[in-house]
Amino acid sequence: MDFYGEVVSLTFKVVGKSIPRIDGLIKASGEAQYAFDLEIPGMLWAKLVRSTIAHGIIKKIDYSEALKVKGVVAVVTGKDLPYKLGIYVGDRDVLAVDRVLWYGQPVVAVVADSLEAAEEAAEKVVVEYEPLPAVLDPEEALKPDAPLLHPKLGEYRRAPGFNPIPGTNIASKYELKKGDPEKAFKEADVVIENKFKAPMVSHVYLETMNVIAWYHRDGTIEIWSSAQSPFAVRYLMSASLGIPLHKIIIHRPFIGGGFGGKAGLNLEPLVALLSKHAGYRPVRLLLSREENFYIAPVRTGIIAYIKTGARKDGRIIAHDSTYIFDSGGYADYAVNVARAAWYKCTGPYDIPNVHCISMAVYTNKVYATAFRGFGHMEFHWAVERQLDILAHELGIDPLEIRLKNALLPGKGVLPTGEKLREDAGRLDQCLIEAAKAIDWGKPPEKPKEPWKVRGKGIAALYKGPAEPPNAAASAIVKFNEDGSVDVLVGTTDYGQGTITSLAQIVAEELGLPIEKVHVRFYLDTDANAYTWQTVGSRSTFQDGNAVLMAARDAKRKILEIASQVLHVRPENLELRDEKVCVKGEPWECVSLQEVVFGYTYPNGHTVGGPVIGVGYHMPERRTYLDPTTGRAPDGSPGAPTIFITFGAQAVEIELDLLTGKVEILRYAGAFDIGKAINPLLVKGQIYGGAVMAMSLGLFEELKYGKDGRLLNPNLTDYKVARAGDIPKKMIPIIIENPQADGPYGARGLAENVMIALPAAIANAIYNATGVNIYEMPMTPENILKAIKEQKPELIEKAKKALMEYLEKKG
Amino acid sequence: MKITLTVNGKKYEVDVKPNETLLDVLRDKIGIKSVKAGCWRGECGICTVLLDGKPVKSCLVLAAEADGSEIVTVEGLMKDGRLAPLQKAFIEHGAIQCGFCTSAFVLTAHWLLSRNPNVTREEVIEAINGLICRCTGYEQIIEAILAAAKYYKK
Ligand code: FES
Ligand code: FES
Numbered sequence: 011m012d013f014y015g016e017v018v019s020l021t022f023k024v025v026g027k028s029i030p031r032i033d034g035l036i037k038a039s040g041e042a043q044y045a046f047d048l049e050i051p052g053m054l055w056a057k058l059v060r061s062t063i064a065h066g067i068i069k070k071i072d073y074s075e076a077l078k079v080k081g082v083v084a085v086v087t088g089k090d091l092p093y094k095l096g097i098y099v100g101d102r103d104v105l106a107v108d109r110v111l112w113y114g115q116p117v118v119a120v121v122a123d124s125l126e127a128a129e130e131a132a133e134k135v136v137v138e139y140e141p142l143p144a145v146l147d148p149e150e151a152l153k154p155d156a157p158l159l160h161p162k163l164g165e166y167r168r169a170p171g172f173n174p175i176p177g178t179n180i181a182s183k184y185e186l187k188k189g190d191p192e193k194a195f196k197e198a199d200v201v202i203e204n205k206f207k208a209p210m211v212s213h214v215y216l217e218t219m220n221v222i223a224w225y226h227r228d229g230t231i232e233i234w235s236s237a238q239s240p241f242a243v244r245y246l247m248s249a250s251l252g253i254p255l256h257k258i259i260i261h262r263p264f265i266g267g268g269f270g271g272k273a274g275l276n277l278e279p280l281v282a283l284l285s286k287h288a289g290y291r292p293v294r295l296l297l298s299r300e301e302n303f304y305i306a307p308v309r310t311g312i313i314a315y316i317k318t319g320a321r322k323d324g325r326i327i328a329h330d331s332t333y334i335f336d337s338g339g340y341a342d343y344a345v346n347v348a349r350a351a352w353y354k355c356t357g358p359y360d361i362p363n364v365h366c367i368s369m370a371v372y373t374n375k376v377y378a379t380a381f382r383g384f385g386h387m388e389f390h391w392a393v394e395r396q397l398d399i400l401a402h403e404l405g406i407d408p409l410e411i412r413l414k415n416a417l418l419p420g421k422g423v424l425p426t427g428e429k430l431r432e433d434a435g436r437l438d439q440c441l442i443e444a445a446k447a448i449d450w451g452k453p454p455e456k457p458k459e460p461w462k463v464r465g466k467g468i469a470a471l472y473k474g475p476a477e478p479p480n481a482a483a484s485a486i487v488k489f490n491e492d493g494s495v496d497v498l499v500g501t502t503d504y505g506q507g508t509i510t511s512l513a514q515i516v517a518e519e520l521g522l523p524i525e526k527v528h529v530r531f532y533l534d535t536d537a538n539a540y541t542w543q544t545v546g547s548r549s550t551f552q553d554g555n556a557v558l559m560a561a562r563d564a565k566r567k568i569l570e571i572a573s574q575v576l577h578v579r580p581e582n583l584e585l586r587d588e589k590v591c592v593k594g595e596p597w598e599c600v601s602l603q604e605v606v607f608g609y610t611y612p613n614g615h616t617v618g619g620p621v622i623g624v625g626y627h628m629p630e631r632r633t634y635l636d637p638t639t640g641r642a643p644d645g646s647p648g649a650p651t652i653f654i655t656f657g658a659q660a661v662e663i664e665l666d667l668l669t670g671k672v673e674i675l676r677y678a679g680a681f682d683i684g685k686a687i688n689p690l691l692v693k694g695q696i697y698g699g700a701v702m703a704m705s706l707g708l709f710e711e712l713k714y715g716k717d718g719r720l721l722n723p724n725l726t727d728y729k730v731a732r733a734g735d736i737p738k739k740m741i742p743i744i745i746e747n748p749q750a751d752g753p754y755g756a757r758g759l760a761e762n763v764m765i766a767l768p769a770a771i772a773n774a775i776y777n778a779t780g781v782n783i784y785e786m787p788m789t790p791e792n793i794l795k796a797i798k799e800q801k802p803e804l805i806e807k808a809k810k811a812l813m814e815y816l817e818k819k820g
Numbered sequence: 821m822k823i824t825l826t827v828n829g830k831k832y833e834v835d836v837k838p839n840e841t842l843l844d845v846l847r848d849k850i851g852i853k854s855v856k857a858g859c860w861r862g863e864c865g866i867c868t869v870l871l872d873g874k875p876v877k878s879c880l881v882l883a884a885e886a887d888g889s890e891i892v893t894v895e896g897l898m899k900d901g902r903l904a905p906l907q908k909a910f911i912e913h914g915a916i917q918c919g920f921c922t923s924a925f926v927l928t929a930h931w932l933l934s935r936n937p938n939v940t941r942e943e944v945i946e947a948i949n950g951l952i953c954r955c956t957g958y959e960q961i962i963e964a965i966l967a968a969a970k971y972y973k974k
Contacts, residue, residue: 034911037919038903040854040894044920047853214954216858216866216920266856266920267954299859505917505955694914694960701957725863725952733945733958740959 024517024524025754028690031510032524033264033503033531042264043532045220045236046296053222053292054083056284057128059118059135060304061110064144064374064718065157068108068117068137075134076120081127084287085135086119091283095250097242097274099174099181099341100167101160102377104280110139111159111339112375113718114304119280121288144374144718148336149313151179151371159339159372169478172345173637179372181337182345184352186640188425189363191319194328198319201328202400206392208768208786209711210311210336213381214730217266218302223281224292229253231282234261238268238502239543244535246275247282262533265504269702270380271306273545274343303723308712309381310344310370311336312351314392319363324406324414328363329356333389337370340377344370347378347385350476353426353640353650354386357393358437358472359415360422366640374718380545383764386473387703391786394469394769398776408773409445412470413438417656419747426640426648433749435656435682435757440745441470444658447678447741454662454675460811461668463804464675465778468660469766474651475546475758479632483541483548485556487516487564487623493588493603494526495564497557500541501549502533505698506760507691508549512557514687515753519561521586522602539624547758550687551653554753555627564623571605571618630751653749653757657681659700659766661737663774667797667808670790672708672771673738680743681762685755689744692759696742699763705731707768711787779804823887827852828896836883843867843878845886846893854894854923858952865951868924869893875928877950894923897930905971906930906964913964917955924951929965937972939965 036042073085088107095102106117118135122128145151151159156179160166164176172182195201222234231253237243240260248255265272277295285293297305312335319328333351337344352368370378401411417424420432445451445468454464475481486498497516503509509529517524530538541553569580572590576583582593591599600609608618629652633642641648662676679696686692709729713721722728748755772783775793781800785792797804825832827850834849843860846852846869858864860879867878870892897904906926909915916922925948932939932947939947944965945958953961 030911030914031916033919034916035903037916037922038894038907038911038926039898040852040923042919043853044856046856047847214952216856216864216918216952216954218858265918266858267918269954299861299863505919507917690914694917694956697957697959698917698955699957701959702954724861725859730952730954731957732949732952733962734949736958740957 022518024514025687026685027688029510029514029524029688031507031691032513032529033509036531044217044264044266045234046217046266048222048234048263050222050224050292053294054121054123054288055125055128056281056293056295057120057125057132058116058301058305059120059132059137061106061113061115061117063110063139063141064113066110066139066141068106068110069140070138071118072136073118076131079122079127079131079134081123082120082131083123083289084121084284086284086287088117090287093250093279094166095246095275095279096341097246097343098169098172098345100250102340102342104283114376114720115339116305119284121284121293146373146375146714146718148334148371148373151373159374171634171637181341181370181372182348183369184349184637185367186352186425187365188427191328191330191363191365194363195319198327199322200403201317201319202403203317204396204399204784206314206395206784208312208388208391210375210378211309211706211710212303212712212728213269213271213309215267215269215271218297218299219272219277219306220294220296221277221281222292222294223278223285225282225286225290227290229257231258232261233259233278233282234263235278236265236272237262237278238265238272238504239274239545240502240533240535241500241540242543243275243278247279251279260535262502264531265502268504269382270384270545273380273543276306299725300723303720304376307342307377307379308338310347310378310385310388312388314389316392316396318396318400320400320404322404324401324404324411326359326361326415329361330365331355333368335370335385336378337372338375338377339372341370342377343380344378346476347380351385351389353635353648354472355389356425357390358417358470358656360417361415364425366425375714382702383761384476384546386471386765387706387768390469390471390765391769394766395772395784398773399782409441409450409468412441412468416441417472426635426650428647428649433747434654435684436745436747437470437472437656437658440656440658440680440682441468443743443745444468444660444678444680447743448660448662448676450660457664460815461808462664462666463778464662464664465774466660466662467770467772467774467777468658469769469773470658471762471765472654472656473762473765474654475548476651477542477546477548479629479634481542482626482628483552483556484539484626485553485560486539487557487560489564489606489621491607493606494528495520495522497527497529498537498539499529499553499557500539501553502544506549506695507688508553510691511550511687512553515554515557516561519558520565522588547655547760547762550756551752551758552627554756556625558753559625559627560623562623563625564621567621567623568602568605571609572600574617575600575605575609653752655681655683655757655759655762657762657766659770661770661774663771663778665775665778667804668812670794672775672788672793674704674771676739676741677737678741678743679763680745681759682745682747683759684748684752684757685746686744687754687756692744693742695760696763697740699760700740700767701731701736703764703767704737707771707786708788821884823883825886826890828892838884840883841879842881842883842886845883846878846891852893852895856920856923866921866924868927868951870927870931873931875931892927894926897926906968909964909968913960913967915956915960915964921951921953925953925961929968933965933969933972937969939969941966
């Protein structure tokens with residue numbers, strides 16, 4: 011039986027319906043348990059001592075006074091924990107060993123029987139450093155005389171396809187070429203070159219990082235963690251500590267937000283080892299918000315150079331870009347962020363001649379990791395701004411230039427040489443729909459206050475999951491005695507709505523009411539089905555396909571049992587409304603409940619047994635990429651992603667020329683997701699992502715002093731969007747061109763809703779003022795600065811308008 | 821010192837330290853974990869509870885100051901295990917994603933609608949502006965609160 015089945019022609023009972031999230035009740039009632047809420051009797055508390063310099067050698071650590079504090083159980087330093095961590099490059103210390111790489115890096119851990127005692131003792135630890143020159147800017151870090159953060163870079167373990175350059179600060183570097191860009195630039199009618207920047211930012215998930223770990227005497231480790239990808243935590247711990255996988259059990263309760271910030275391995279190995287050092291007692295580490303700012307990984311910053319060559323009619327014929335991602339002190343996910351930006355470097359456009367370099371560069375700041383969008387917001391900021399600048403130069407409408415160059419299904423060729431599949435999403439439809447929704451082409455209404463101006467902007471995007479070609483998902487669908495099912499998956503739903511969508515898929519396939527489908531909320535790695543990670547908007551597609559296959563497997567088993575009872579071949583039976591009936595004779599049935607645990611005849615003889623369906627999803631025909639060419643190792647086109655979700659984001663803004671403040675009057679986001687399994691939850695992603703993206707675009711930036719010290723480690727100085735900041739009107743647009751191998755045709759969405767919005771805002775600012783913004787965030791100060799540099803007369807005019815307005819008012 | 825708190829209608833006598841916050845007492849001594857924390861310094865608002873009917877950030881209130889007061893947490897809005905209209909509206913309107921902020925928004929909205937069931941969108945925004953939700957973009961929270969308002973009209 012083909013488990014993918016038909017895609018388009020089905021009518022659905024549960025899939026496609028706006029069912030409220032199945033974990034809504036337990037969350038609304040306050041019962042949902044987060045890692046933050048858990049306690050283990052007798053657990054100890056850990057507190058970390060952080061580096062007070064940005065770069066230097068640890069000379070001496072004196073914790074004799076700390077040991078004297080009542081209640082202290084253990085004090086542990088980096089030397090006690092001789093392991094190297096890292097998902098793609100094994101460069102990370104559990105606690106700094108002989109060198110600190112950023113201001114705030116954990117150096118010593120204190121374990122005590124209360125948080126107060128641990129805090130008191132931590133303050134008594136004295137660390138002596140020999141400071142080294144620090145480098146905070148990734149471009150500076152590339153210079154030959156820059157201080158080197160990882161002199162042993164060449165000795166670290168690394169995953170295939172990653173490319174650290176020993177003797178430099180380059181954690182990984184990639185290059186690709188398509189066509190003949192040198193020649194094409196010569197033939198272009200216009201060539202423009204620009205530099206764009208975006209800073210490092212914080213995820214600000216509301217539940218700060220926290221872990222409870224218990225190293226048992228039998229060598230088993232149990233961990234309760236606010237982690238997105240429990241199976242990755244387990245795998246990476248096993249690989250770096252040399253402990254077999256089955257000896258590590260990760261318990262993942264509800265998670266108070268993640269957004270990529272909790273994607274990998276973070277504090278778990280540290281707390282596990284502290285538990286061992288504290289005599290095999292459970293230990294908890296809970297970061298305060300300030301500690302979270304200093305210690306937990308952040309989003310990469312970018313410096314992007316783009317050169318574009320185009321013909322007069324707006325057709326782009328050459329693209330050359332260099333993306334320099336700020337990785338902070340360790341490589342973590344940043345090296346894969348740079349990689350994802352590399353193989354998608356052109357943005358969603360079909361450009362025949364391309365040369366791209368992308369790299370992740372070490373600097374003396376906290377390390378960078380995944381962040382919803384995975385580098386795509388950063389490089390789309392550059393690509394989508396560049397495209398508008400080109401459009402203005404050529405006198406072409408920004409919507410038109412995008413339509414002219416859009417990657418289209420069955421035709422477009424990606425930078426790696428891969429042709430876009432025929433059933434890929436339609437960028438042209440996304441662009442047209444988003445533009446229509448904000449009345450593109452019609453000039454905005456005049457603002458009431460004459461010192462304000464309005465403008466419209468649009469930007470396009472594309473992204474697929476950045477994962478290895480064998481990143482699997484699996485699922486188990488387990489029937490219960492009463493005909494209800496338990497579904498075991500490996501993915502984490504920290505708000506995206508995945509488990510509700512997965513329940514809908516199972517209900518649809520098995521003809522069950524959604525109430526009879528239970529997807530396990532709390533995950534344990536020794537009980538749930540495996541999935542690689544919860545990242546990259548992969549869950550609906552991959553875990554969705556896995557549950558679909560598992561449900562179909564269960565169905566096959568049910569029909570086999572029913573076949574023996576009804577004396578018809580399985581293919582002549584159908585399963586619906588919790589009954590198995592003979593096709594064409596719907597009165598010849600047996601109830602689901604009668605067969606899912608085996609059918610018992612009146613005399614007691616029983617056939618069949620408990621029905622359990624299993625399923626998996628493995629990326630198909632995906633390849634590794636050669637970091638020097640972007641092609642597969644055998645030289646054929648590189649195929650990195652299982653799907654690409656296209657989208658377009660359009661805004662109408664109002665800008666106050668006197669204060670520099672931007673307000674979004676209308677926002678429209680259109681995304682081709684193949685099939686919305688649950689439109690209500692899809693809408694939630696579109697709204698939530700828009701506001702987060704707006705917040706990043708307008709407000710957010712981790713600010714560092716010259717000494718490398720973070721200047722805004724709190725939610726007063728680090729501003730995130732509040733209800734009063736959101737767009738006046740948001741218009742979500744779902745486009746459904748199904749992909750044959752997606753579950754019911756669906757593709758992922760949760761990251762794509764972020765990617766192009768900041769560029770759309772900046773494009774609208776240009777539309778309103780003729781001023782180009784090159785740097786995020788677009789704070790009022792930064793906008794005013796750009797206006798003063800490029801069009802100071804606007805401010806004078808606005809001042810005059812204000813005076814006249816006040817006079818008129820009397 | 822000993823203080824008395826009435827939490828969701830039930831009386832508790834607890835021993836507290838002078839520097840202990842209401843947040844810590846509710847979570848660690850009384851065991852009400854629906855009250856969350858995201859900053860411990862009055863910035864995120866997700867530790868909000870109702871103190872004598874008014875929303876307060878429990879991380880900023882010393883337990884000693886709350887002596888003798890009446891506290892309502894999200895459990896206190898429910899009746900016989902049944903959800904209050906606001907809780908239902910939050911679920912139905914997609915106003916919950918990770919759920920970490922939900923109690924704080926529901927309690928704040930309850931206070932708002934109890935005083936003024938005829939709220940406008942602007943008034944809702946003003947009332948919840950002190951709270952951070954990083955997931956939902958606030959839109960569906962606003963919709964849920966406006967939709968639940970009808971249950972507060974006499
Ligand atoms: S924890 Fe109280 S305001 Fe953030
Ligand atoms: S739902 Fe996650 S913070 Fe509000």
